Structure formats: C-alpha cells, structure tokens
Amino acid sequence: MLSERLQLKLYLEPSAHFELEALIPVFHRFIRDQVIKDLLIDVVDYSHVPAGPGVVLIGHAADFYVGALDGAYGLIYSRKRGGPGPDARLEDALRRLINVARLLEQEHGLGWRFKSNELSLRLTDRLHAPNDEATFAATQAEVEALFGRVYGSDIAVERVPAAKEPLSLRIKASSSPSLEALLEKLGGPPEAAS
Amino acid sequence: MTVATTWKQKLAGQVREDWAREIDIFETQIELRKKGKVEEKLFAETRLRRGTYGQRYDNGQRHDGEKTQTLPYPSGELTKGPVTMWDAPGMQRIKIPYGKLTAEQLDTLSELAEEYSDQILHITTRQDIQLHFIHIEDTPDLMRRLAAAGITTREACGNTVRNVTACPYAGVCSTESFDVIPYADALTFFLLGHPDTQDFGRKFKIAFSGCKDEPCGLTNFHDAGAIARTRTVNGEVKRGFEYYVGGGLGAVPYPATLFDEFLPEEELFPITQAVCRVFARLGERDNRARARLKFVVKKLGIEEFKRLVLEERAKLRPDERWTSFLKDLHVTDEKPLKPGSELGSGSYPEGFEAWRKTNVHPQSQKGYSTAKVTLPLGDFTPSQGRAMAELARRFTGDSMRATVEQNMLFRWVSNADLPAFYQELKKVGLGAAGADHITDVTSCPGTDTCKLGISSSRGLATELHKQLSVISDQLDPAAQELHIKCSGCSNSCGQHHVADMGFLGVSRNMNGRRVPHFQLVIGGQYKNNAGSYGLAIGAIPSKHVPKAVKTLTDRFVAEKQDGESFQAFVARIGKKEIRKLVDQLAVIPSYEQDPSYYSDWGDPREYTIGDLGVGECAGEVVPLVQVGLADSERELFEAQLLLDEGSSDSAAARAFSAMVLAAQALTREKNSFLGEGVDEIVSEFRTHYYDTKLFFDPFAGGKFAHYFFRAYEHRGEAGGSKEGAHQLIEEAQLFVEAAHQCYTRIAGALP
Numbered sequence: 001m002l003s004e005r006l007q008l009k010l011y012l013e014p015s016a017h018f019e020l021e022a023l024i025p026v027f028h029r030f031i032r033d034q035v036i037k038d039l040l041i042d043v044v045d046y047s048h049v050p051a052g053p054g055v056v057l058i059g060h061a062a063d064f065y066v067g068a069l070d071g072a073y074g075l076i077y078s079r080k081r082g083g084p085g086p087d088a089r090l091e092d093a094l095r096r097l098i099n100v101a102r103l104l105e106q107e108h109g110l111g112w113r114f115k116s117n118e119l120s121l122r123l124t125d126r127l128h129a130p131n132d133e134a135t136f137a138a139t140q141a142e143v144e145a146l147f148g149r150v151y152g153s154d155i156a157v158e159r160v161p162a163a164k165e166p167l168s169l170r171i172k173a174s175s176s177p178s179l180e181a182l183l184e185k186l187g188g189p190p191e192a193a194s
Numbered sequence: 195m196t197v198a199t200t201w202k203q204k205l206a207g208q209v210r211e212d213w214a215r216e217i218d219i220f221e222t223q224i225e226l227r228k229k230g231k232v233e234e235k236l237f238a239e240t241r242l243r244r245g246t247y248g249q250r251y252d253n254g255q256r257h258d259g260e261k262t263q264t265l266p267y268p269s270g271e272l273t274k275g276p277v278t279m280w281d282a283p284g285m286q287r288i289k290i291p292y293g294k295l296t297a298e299q300l301d302t303l304s305e306l307a308e309e310y311s312d313q314i315l316h317i318t319t320r321q322d323i324q325l326h327f328i329h330i331e332d333t334p335d336l337m338r339r340l341a342a343a344g345i346t347t348r349e350a351c352g353n354t355v356r357n358v359t360a361c362p363y364a365g366v367c368s369t370e371s372f373d374v375i376p377y378a379d380a381l382t383f384f385l386l387g388h389p390d391t392q393d394f395g396r397k398f399k400i401a402f403s404g405c406k407d408e409p410c411g412l413t414n415f416h417d418a419g420a421i422a423r424t425r426t427v428n429g430e431v432k433r434g435f436e437y438y439v440g441g442g443l444g445a446v447p448y449p450a451t452l453f454d455e456f457l458p459e460e461e462l463f464p465i466t467q468a469v470c471r472v473f474a475r476l477g478e479r480d481n482r483a484r485a486r487l488k489f490v491v492k493k494l495g496i497e498e499f500k501r502l503v504l505e506e507r508a509k510l511r512p513d514e515r516w517t518s519f520l521k522d523l524h525v526t527d528e529k530p531l532k533p534g535s536e537l538g539s540g541s542y543p544e545g546f547e548a549w550r551k552t553n554v555h556p557q558s559q560k561g562y563s564t565a566k567v568t569l570p571l572g573d574f575t576p577s578q579g580r581a582m583a584e585l586a587r588r589f590t591g592d593s594m595r596a597t598v599e600q601n602m603l604f605r606w607v608s609n610a611d612l613p614a615f616y617q618e619l620k621k622v623g624l625g626a627a628g629a630d631h632i633t634d635v636t637s638c639p640g641t642d643t644c645k646l647g648i649s650s651s652r653g654l655a656t657e658l659h660k661q662l663s664v665i666s667d668q669l670d671p672a673a674q675e676l677h678i679k680c681s682g683c684s685n686s687c688g689q690h691h692v693a694d695m696g697f698l699g700v701s702r703n704m705n706g707r708r709v710p711h712f713q714l715v716i717g718g719q720y721k722n723n724a725g726s727y728g729l730a731i732g733a734i735p736s737k738h739v740p741k742a743v744k745t746l747t748d749r750f751v752a753e754k755q756d757g758e759s760f761q762a763f764v765a766r767i768g769k770k771e772i773r774k775l776v777d778q779l780a781v782i783p784s785y786e787q788d789p790s791y792y793s794d795w796g797d798p799r800e801y802t803i804g805d806l807g808v809g810e811c812a813g814e815v816v817p818l819v820q821v822g823l824a825d826s827e828r829e830l831f832e833a834q835l836l837l838d839e840g841s842s843d844s845a846a847a848r849a850f851s852a853m854v855l856a857a858q859a860l861t862r863e864k865n866s867f868l869g870e871g872v873d874e875i876v877s878e879f880r881t882h883y884y885d886t887k888l889f890f891d892p893f894a895g896g897k898f899a900h901y902f903f904r905a906y907e908h909r910g911e912a913g914g915s916k917e918g919a920h921q922l923i924e925e926a927q928l929f930v931e932a933a934h935q936c937y938t939r940i941a942g943a944l945p
Contacts, residue, residue, distance in 0.1 A: 005309060025798040032258035041251060041265060041283065044326075044642060045796045046314055048570040048656045050623025051577070053313040058327055060267065060281060063312060069575060080310075081329060124309045127201055164301060164580050166308060 001089040001142060003129035004081065007122040008093045010101050011074040013113040018073050020047040020055050023066055026107050027057040036100060037191055038062060064100055070120065070168075075101050078124070090121075090146055095186040102179040116182060117151070117173040124166045131167040143171055150185045151175055201335040209341040216348060217341065220244055221334040228272065228280075238275030245287040245350025246333050248275060249326065249643050252282035259799030274330050283327040285643060286311075286336060287350040291382040292360035292375060292402070293321030293596035293603075297583035300594065302343040304579030306336050315579055317572035317596045319636060319689050320399070321359045322350065326643050349386060353394040355470070358382040360402035361410035362595035362603045365528065366557040366564060370404025371422035372433055374411075375526045377462060378402045380519035384463055390470045395477040396485035398470065399442070406436065409720040412598060414450050415441045415692070417473075417487040418466055421723065425456055433459045439469060439499070440491030443686035445897075446924040447727045448488040449917065451496045453503075461507075463516040468506035472499070483897035528606060531591030534561015535610035543617050548667075549627040552674075554612060557605065565604045565615060566629040570659060571637055571652055572600025574624070581622040589615050598689075599630050632669065632676045632747070633662045636689065640682025640699060641794065646893055647682035649699025649710040653795025654739055655680050661740045670751040676760055677720050678743065680712070684928055691727040692718040694760040695743060700733050700931055701801070703820065703938050705784050710736040710794040710801050713927075716764050716772055726761075727920070729834050730927050731769055732776035732827065737791050742779055746772070769834055819937050822859020826852045826930050833923050842919040849919070849926040850905045856933040857902060860889075863940065876906050889936050898932035901925035 012018065027043040030036060039060040046052045046067065053076075054067020061083060065076040077097035084092050101114045121143065123129035129139070140157045147155040153175035160168035183189065198204035202218075209217075220240065227237045254265050267281035274280050288303070295303075303323055307315045310332045311325040318324055328336065337347055349355060358378050365373040381400065385391050391398070400418045403411020413419025420435040437457040441450025457465055469487075476494075478485040491499050519525070553566040567582065574582075582602060586592050589611050595603040607615055619625045628634050635658045638644065640651030658678060666674060681688035682699040690696025696715035701708050711733040718728030734742050754763050764772065782791040792801050833848035854872055857879040862868050864882040868875065883889035884899045891898060905922060914922075 024796065028259065028797075028799055031256075032260065032263070039266060039268075041256070043797075044312065045653070045656070046312075046573060048659065049314065049573050049575060050570075050626075052573070052575050052623075056312055058283065058312065060265075060283075063327075065313065069313060069577070078313075081332075126305060126309065127198070127204060165577070 001086050001123075001129075001139065002135075003123040003125035004083065004089070005079060005123070005125040006089065006093055007076050007078045007124055008090075008097050009070070009074045009076045009120045009122075010097055011072055011115045011118045011120075013115055015073075015112070018066075018112070019110075020066065021045075022110055023055045023104075026104070026110065027055060027064075030057060030103075035103060036096075036189075038096075062096065066104075074120075075104065075114065090142055091150075091186065092190070094146065094150065095183070095190050098179050098183045098186060099189050102183060105179060114179065115176070116179055117176040119147075119171040120160070121169045121171060122166045123168075126166060129167055131163065131165065135167050136169070139167065139169060143169060147171060147173060150182060151177060201338050205338050205342045209338060213341040213346055213348075214338070216346075217334050217337045220337070224331065224334065227274065234273050234275055234278075238278065239352060241274060241330070241333075243349055243352035243354060244333070244337065245289065245347035246328075246330065247285040247287060247351060248278045248645055249282065249284050250641065250645050250647065252279055252284065252645065253277045254279040254282065257799070280330065284330060285639075286325045286328045286333060286347065287318070288323045288325070288340060288345060288347050289350040289357040290321055290323055290345070290596055291358050292364070292378045293362055293598075294375075295594045295596060296344075296592050297586040297594075299343045299345055300579050300583040300586070302339055302345075304576035304583070306339060307579070308576040310336055313575055314573050315576070316639075317569060317574075317600045317602070319572075319598050319600065319638065319687060320357050321362075321596045321598060322357050323596065324639075326639075346386070349391075351397075353396055355385045355388075355391045355398045355400065358385075358400045358402070359411070359416075359598065361404050361408070362597045363410055363555075363564060363605075364402070364404050365526075366559060366562070366605050367404055367408075367410075368556075368558040369408055370558075371424050372404065373523075373526075374402040374404050374420070374422050376519060376523045377420070377435075377459070379526050380515070381463060381466065384515050385466070385470070388467070388470075390467055390474065393474045394470075395474075395479045396482060396487075398473060398487060400466070403723050407722055409692075409722070409724060410598075412689075412692070412724045413438055413441070414722070414724040415443045415447060415689075415727075416450060417442060418469060419450050419723070420457075420462065423456055435459070435462055437462075437465065440488040440496075442486050442488040443689060443691055443727075444486065445483070445684045445686070445894075445928050446901075446921055447686065447691045448492065448921065449727065451491055453496065453500060459520060460517050463513075464507055464510055465503065467510060467513075468503045471506045472502050476502075481897070481900070483894060483900070528593045529591060530559075530562060530606035530608070531589065532608040532611065534559060535608045536561065537609040537612055542613050543620065545620065545625060545627070546613055546616050549616055549625060550612065552627045552631055553629045554607075559606075561609055562605075563607050563609055563612060565607045565612065566597070567602040567604070567619060567624050568626040568629040568634055569601050569624070570626070571635075571655055574602075578622050578624055581618070581624070585615065585618055588618075599634065600636055601629050601634070628663075628666060628674075630677070631666070631674050632678060633659055633666050635659050635662075636677070636679040636693075638681050638685075638687035640680070640688075641797070644682060644687075646685060647699065648701055649682055649712060649736055650794040650796055651680035651682035651688055651697070651699055653797060654697060654712065654736060657795050658740055658743060662743070669747070672754060672760075673747045673751050676747065676750075684931065689724075690715050690718075692720050692724040693728070694718070694720070695746060696728055697739060698730065700934070701938065702733060702735075702934060703941065704735075704782060707785055707792050708801050708938060709782065709792055712736055712739050714739075714742060714772070714776055716769065717761055719761055729769075729837075729920070729923060731772050731834075732780070732831065734776055734779050735782045735791055736794055738779040738782070742775060745775055765838070769831070769838060773831055819859045819863050822862070823856055823930065823933055823937065826855035826859065826933070829855055830923065830926055830930060833919075833926065837916065837919050837923060840916075842914050842916050846914050846919040846922045847910070849922045850909050852926045853902045853905055853929045856930045857883075860933050860936060863937075872906070872909075876903070883936065888940065889932065891932055891935065894932075898925075898929045901929050 438450035641647035679693035
C-alpha cells in the first residue's frame with residue numbers, strides 16, 4: 001500500500017441508539033492505563049456534529065474514531081504517519097483496528113457488537129493514492145489477498161463512487177469470525193506503533 | 195510523464211511565486227530546527243507567523259485525572275518552541291479574509307482536514323478556519339495546497355495584522371451605507387507582509403462594518419474598526435468611514451475610541467498604515483499583557499494619539515495602492531448564478547419553515563435571500579464541507595462566508611430555490627434551524643485544545659445547546675433571540691463580554707477539591723457593533739450553568755416589559771437580583787454525594803487530584819484565606835452596583851478595595867500578623883508573592899499583580915470616567931481570580 005495514511009473501519013451492529021458519551025471515560029482510561037501500546041494523547045468529543053467523527057481517541061501515529069462519518073456507526077483506525085513499510089501497512093492497520101474493537105466489545109457498559117465481516121478502507125493520501133482506477137486495482141488486489149488469508153473466505157471489494165472523496169472501498173467477507181479469532185490470525189495484540 | 199512524489203512537485207506553477215518561496219523557506223526552517231540550527235524562540239515566532247500554533251499538552255505532560263503522565267514523543271527533547279515538544283500535535287489557523295470562501299477553497303480545506311487533521315474543520319469567532327491535531331512536519335504541504343487555492347496562512351498568528359474581518363452580509367444588506375468588501379479585501383493584501391506591520395509588540399485586529407447599529411462587524415472591540423459612511427458634498431455623495439481605534443476584548447475589554455467620524459475612503463489605507471507605525475513605535479514590548487494598541491490609546495489619550503498618527507501620516511511616502519483599488523470597486527462583486535425569484539407556495543420539506551424563520555433573510559436585491567448554515571460550535575466534516583461547496587456551485591455561484599457566530603452564510607440564493615437548498619442541507623445533517631439564536635451557542639476551543647483553557651467552554655456550549663434545543667420551540671421569541679457565548683479563560687476568544695449571557699471559565703476550591711466554574715457575565719450588548727461590555731456577576735459551578743441559563747431566561751420571559759431587551763431587563767431588575775441566583779447556585783454536593791460536580795462538561799477526569807488532607811470535618815472548615823477571597827468578590831460586586839448607579843469614583847475605589855482584600859487574604863497565609871493598612875498589605879504582598887513570583891500565572895506571568903500595583907499607585911484619584919471604573923473592575927476581577935488560582939497552587943490542589 002503506497003499510502004501511508006489510511007482509515008480502516010469496522011461497523012457496529014445496528015442498535016437503537018449509541019451512547020457515544022459513554023465512550024469518553026473508556027477512551028480516557030485507555031490513555032491513563034495504557035490499555036493499548038500506542039502513544040495516546042487525548043480524547044475529543046465531536047458527537048455534536050451530525051454524521052461526524054463522533055468521539056476521537058487522538059494518538060501520535062494514529063487516531064481511533066467512533067462515529068458515523070459515512071452515515072453508519074463504526075470504529076475507524078486512522079493511521080496518520082509512520083508505521084511499517086508499504087507491504088505491511090494494511091495488515092498492521094487491520095490488527096490494530098480489530099484489537100481496539102475487541103476491547104470495546106469487552107466494555108460491558110457499552111454493550112456494543114461489531115460486524116466482523118464488514119469493513120471500509122479509505123486512502124487519505126491524495127498524492128500517493130489518488131482516487132483513480134489504477135490505485136483501486138492495486139488496492140483491491142492487496143485487500144483481497146490479506147482479507148482472504150485472515151478471514152479464510154471469499155472477499156468482495158467494491159469501490160465507493162465519489163470523485164472528490166479519497167479512494168474508498170467497501171470490503172465484505174463471506175464469513176464472520178469472532179474478533180478474537182481474527183486477532184489471533186493477525187498475531188495477537190500489536191506492539192506500540194512506530 | 196514524471197509522477198509527482200511531493201506536493202511541491204505536484205503543485206509546481208500553481209502557487210504564487212512569492213507564496214511558494216515563503217513556504218519553501220518555512221520548510222527549510224523546520225529542517226534547520228530539527229538539526230538544532232535555529233533557536234527555539236525564533237522558530238516559535240516563525241511558525242506562529244504562519245499560523246502554526248501549539249495545543250494543549252504540547253509540553254509533553256498530561257493529567258489523566260489521577261496523576262500527571264509524560265507523553266513519550268518519539269522526537270525526544272526536540273522542541274518547536276519553549277516547552278513545546280516537536281511531535282505534539284498543534285493547531286493550524288487559516289486566515290480567511292472577511293470569511294469569504296470559494297467552493298474550490300472549501301474543497302481544498304476539506305481535503306486537508308481529512309488528510310492531516312481529525313476530520314473536523316472549525317470556524318473561529320474571527321472568520322478563520324482552524325484545523326487541530328496537525329503535525330508540524332505536515333504544515334509545509336498543507337500550506338502549499340492552500341496556496342494553490344489562493345489562501346495564505348501568513349500572519350495568521352504572531353505579532354501581526356490578523357485576519358481582517360467584515361460583516362458577512364456586506365454587499366447584500368439593506369442597512370449598509372455601501373459594500374465594504376472591496377476595501378477589506380484591498381487592505382488585507384496591502385498590509386500583508388507590509389514592512390510597517392512586521393515589528394509589533396502584539397497582534398493587531400481590523401474589522402469592517404457596513405452600518406453602525408447591527409452587530410455583524412463587531413468593530414467596537416477591534417484595534418481598528420471602520421464603519422461605512424457617506425456624506426454629500428456639493429451634491430456629490432462621498433464615501434468614507436467612521437473610524438475607531440484601540441478597542442479590544444482580552445482580559446480587560448476596552449471599547450474602541452472614535453478617531454475620525456468621517457475618514458475619506460482615500461485616507462483609509464494611509465491612516466491605517468500610520469496607526470500601524472505608531473503602534474510599532476510606541477506599543478509595549480516587554481510586558482505582553484499591556485502591549486495591545488488599546489493601551490497605547492489609553493495611555494496617550496485619543497487626541498495625542500491622533501496627533502501622532504497624523505504626524506506619521508504626513509511623513510508617509512505616497513503609495514499608489516492606497517487608492518488604486520478605488521478605480522474598480524466592483525472587482526469583488528458577486529454575480530448570482532440564477533435570476534431572482536419568489537418563493538413558491540405549496541408544500542415545503544419538513545422543517546423548512548422553522549429553518550427559514552431563523553436562518554433565512556431577504557437580501558437588499560429583490561428575489562434573493564441569504565441562507566445561514568447552523569454549524570454546531572463552528573464544526574463541520576470534510577464531507578459536509580464538500581457538500582456546501584457543491585451547494586455554492588449549484589445555487590449561488592460560489593458565494594460563502596464564514597461568520598463570527600461560527601456558521602456559514604450563503605448569499606444570492608434565489609428565493610424559489612430555498613426549499614431545494616434546504617433539502618440538500620438536510621441530507622448532510624446541516625438542516626438545523628436556530629442560527630444565531632439561543633441554541634446556537636458560541637464558544638472558543640477552551641480546554642478541548644487550548645493551552646490556556648481553564649474550563650471546558652465547548653463542553654458547556656454543547657450541553658447548553660443540547661438542553662436548550664429540547665425547549666427552544668416553546669421559548670418566547672424574545673428568549674429565542676438571546677445570545678450565549680462561552681470562553682474557557684479570561685482571554686475572551688469566545689467573546690463572552692458582548693453576549694446577553696456570557697460565561698468565562700474559572701476554577702474554585704470547594705470542599706477541599708478543585709471545581710470547574712464559569713463566571714456569569716451579564717449586560718453586554720451585541721448590537722451596535724458590540725456596543726457595550728458586560729461584567730461578571732459571580733462564579734457558578736459548571737454543572738449548574740444550564741440551570742442558571744434556564745432560570746434567567748424564564749425570569750426574563752415572565753417579567754420583561756414590552757419590547758424590553760435582555761440588557762435593559764437586567765439593568766431594570768438590578769444585578770443584585772441576578773447575584774441572588776448566582777449565590778443560590780453556588781452550593782454543590784460533596785464529592786462523596788455526587789462526584790460529577792468535580793469534573794468538567796464532556797470530560798470525566800477529575801478536575802482536581804489535590805489531597806488537601808480532607809478529614810471528617812474538613813469539608814466544613816473554610817480556611818481564612820477563602821473567607822477573605824469571598825469578601826473580595828463581594829466587594830467587587832458592590833463596585834459593579836456603584837458603577838451601575840453612575841458613581842464611577844466610588845466604584846473604582848470599591849474595586850481597588852476588592853483587590854486589597856484579596857491580597858490581604860493571600861498575604862496572611864505568609865504573614866499572620868499582617869495588619870489592615872493598605873501600604874503594608876501592598877508591600878507585604880509584593881515581598882511574598884510578586885518578588886517570589888508565587889503569584890505569577892503560568893501564562894500571564896505577573897500581569898495581574900501589575901493591575902494591583904497600578905491601582906494602588908492611582909488610588910484615590912477622583913474624576914475618573916465610567917470607562918476607567920469599568921476597566922478597573924475588570925482588572926480587579928482578574929486579580930481576584932488570580933488570587934484564587936494562586937491560593938489553589940500554594941495549597942497544593944492544582945495538578
């Protein structure tokens with residue numbers, strides 16, 4: 001993946017209402033207790049913005065969003081800088097995303113479940129990953145290879161048509177493994193992001 | 195074909211040569227700083243002049259509610275300014291002159307928020323756009339991409355001429371004398387990088403308004419404010435400006451002073467240039483707290499200041515740019531995309547009527563309206579930004595304005611298009627009604643991201659919005675039109691002084707813990723270009739502020755007389771009545787009963803971790819110093835009442851007395867034998883708190899102590915003006931606040 005910046009999203013199972021406010025103390029605790037190994041900096045509440053990023057856990061190398069930026073609630077892992085080389089970026093992002101999704105599912109106060117087989121990928125780097133056919137083709141191949149291996153099933157990849165948006169892909173696996181199983185396939189909880 | 199691997203390559207030839215060069219230089223300075231070849235203070239001023247700010251926690255320390263933790267940034271000890279870690283995310287301020295945005299510019303800004311920031315674009319109270327959580331090393335590319343869209347961040351911060359603001363209705367407003375935009379536009383670029391604006395001791399803000407009575411330009415609190423005026427001379431209509439200088443909010447707000455009731459249009463630029471030269475020459479350098487132009491004007495008096503400016507004006511070498519723009523004042527005119535029309539009858543989309551009532555206003559041009567997009571706290575997403583850009587292309591032909599109320603204004607909407615326009619807004623979550631009404635609470639960033647924030651102004655604003663939205667439909671129209679503004683600290687970025695109800699973040703020690711509070715500021719006037727400033731009535735625990743708003747609003751609705759404004763209502767019932775409410779709300783449950791009072795809005799971390807040795811009875815024991823500080827606040831309130839009664843000298847004396855009481859309370863912590871004599875109190879305070887720097891604010895240094903010393907030097911001087919007494923009360927307020935903070939620090943309760 002040429003793009004250093006990327007956003008990988010896992011969708012939440014529909015629920016009557018998501019109390020995003022309930023997430024704020026959880027994210028603060030993630031920072032305080034260093035629940036994940038990344039350098040985490042702050043929590044920002046954008047839940048007042050309709051179809052916005054929601055509640056954001058700001059990190060140095062990457063952020064985590066729980067909101068409805070594309071209209072549906074889910075968790076986004078947003079890599080901003082650094083990280084592994086091009087060949088390992090997508091897998092690294094998936095591992096970190098699944099890890100935090102799993103931790104959020106374990107927060108009983110939230111009562112959230114993620115749809116493990118539905119994801120989206122956005123390449124937020126218009127210089128290295130323009131929203132064009134060539135980038136899509138290359139990304140599609142990479143996504144199919146990685147997700148096919150991790151999910152052990154067929155993977156459908158669809159390009160989201162929106163000219164001015166960053167290149168966006170919807171990814172659907174035909175199987176729905178548990179987040180724990182996916183994380184195990186990916187090598188377990190990740191080390192600190194570089 | 196060569197594939198561009200950098201934005202510099204990709205945008206080659208698309209950026210103005212001088213802007214491209216400036217950004218290249220900035221990028222080089224970043225590299226030099228990384229190698230330690232540029233001194234950190236110099237680098238800090240360099241980046242600030244390009245709008246690249248620090249943010250909260252950029253000292254590498256963060257309090258997690260229990261303890262302070264170090265943030266182990268990978269670049270280690272490398273800094274981008276004094277105590278500002280290199281890797282700490284920062285804020286990029288982007289100047290948008292008079293708030294005007296094209297669709298292309300908004301597309302670009304949206305891309306930048308998406309790629310470098312946290313998916314949010316934020317409109318400020320001065321028509322800028324801010325992006326948060328930006329890494330310093332991303333800023334050159336960010337600036338290049340902006341520059342390719344015709345936007346420079348040069349002089350967005352630092353001791354420079356800041357964004358030139360103007361009424362967003364200019365050119366389409368029925369109350370304006372003429373369209374001020376060509377003047378604001380030309381002055382922006384005349385002063386940008388001008389040699390006479392590069393050596394200020396502090397920032398310099400300019401605002402334009404098309405008329406005097408409305409609030410849109412807010413010229414009264416700007417360093418230079420220009421209100422459009424016309425005058426008929428020998429049958430010919432001449433254009434000019436009612437020109438004001440020396441206004442400003444900040445810790446102590448000063449109303450602007452009239453410099454010239456009719457400054458001819460040809461003289462606007464040279465006089466402003468001369469004002470800049472006088473400011474550069476005479477403005478304070480050592481004490482930042484007294485470095486704004488308002489202090490120069492105050493110190494010299496307007497007549498002497500004017501004499502110096504005119505003297506400077508006479509020395510200026512003529513510059514063709516002073517008047518060249520006057521040859522074509524239509525250069526900034528906007529051409530509507532569609533012909534004007536009438537709004538058709540029939541069925542409208544759900545919610546349209548409510549939105550139209552609050553967010554749509556007829557233009558002076560028949561058949562057109564302005565339509566305001568309500569943006570909660572001034573925030574919107576990149577997708578919403580692109581959607582608004584498309585709306586501009588489809589309906590208005592590129593006209594948008596970021597407003598000081600943190601909304602987006604569209605102009606030239608043909609009336610028949612209003613339902614379709616609204617429908618499109620709704621699709622992207624932007625169809626909320628209530629723009630510039632009571633639910634549309636303005637706020638600065640506060641503790642969310644600002645290094646100076648004391649209380650969570652955005653958290654409070656969000657909560658007020660939430661609670662008021664539920665009842666807004668049932669509110670009396672007079673209540674719906676109230677303005678609420680919140681600032682996280684005394685620097686007034688939320689412009690709380692000019693709201694009907696303003697809130698200013700402070701903290702208090704209660705029950706042995708630190709508790710977030712907001713001072714209630716009442717009596718400000720938004721109309722007449724922010725015609726007058728309110729004063730603080732008293733501090734309310736943050737969690738009680740919504741109750742205060744509801745109680746005040748209900749009482750206003752129940753007791754207002756015909757056509758009475760909120761400001762007039764407050765003046766009629768008296769501040770004593772309001773103070774009673776504040777006093778009722780001052781009491782909070784103990785921590786054990788309800789710990790939520792000890793956290794701020796939207797932030798569950800405990801506001802304090804200070805262990806003050808709270809024993810079984812500690813919650814009931816009030817230390818003597820707190821009694822003294824409470825006395826000083828009461829004295830301050832009495833000063834306000836005297837001011838309202840027109841007794842300026844007595845008010846000033848009482849304000850000074852409040853300072854003395856606060857100083858005495860603090861100083862008795864160090865010298866229990868301290869007497870009642872003012873000379874002794876001042877002397878001992880100086881010894882124990884000023885000379886030792888114990889009283890110094892982490893950011894403002896000894897500023898607030900200077901207020902006290904100056905008041906002491908001038909005590910007893912009779913014949914002071916109402917404005918002078920007003921300022922002294924403001925200064926006393928800040929001194930007392932600083933005394934509270936100082937006590938908290940020495941008591942060990944501050945994290």
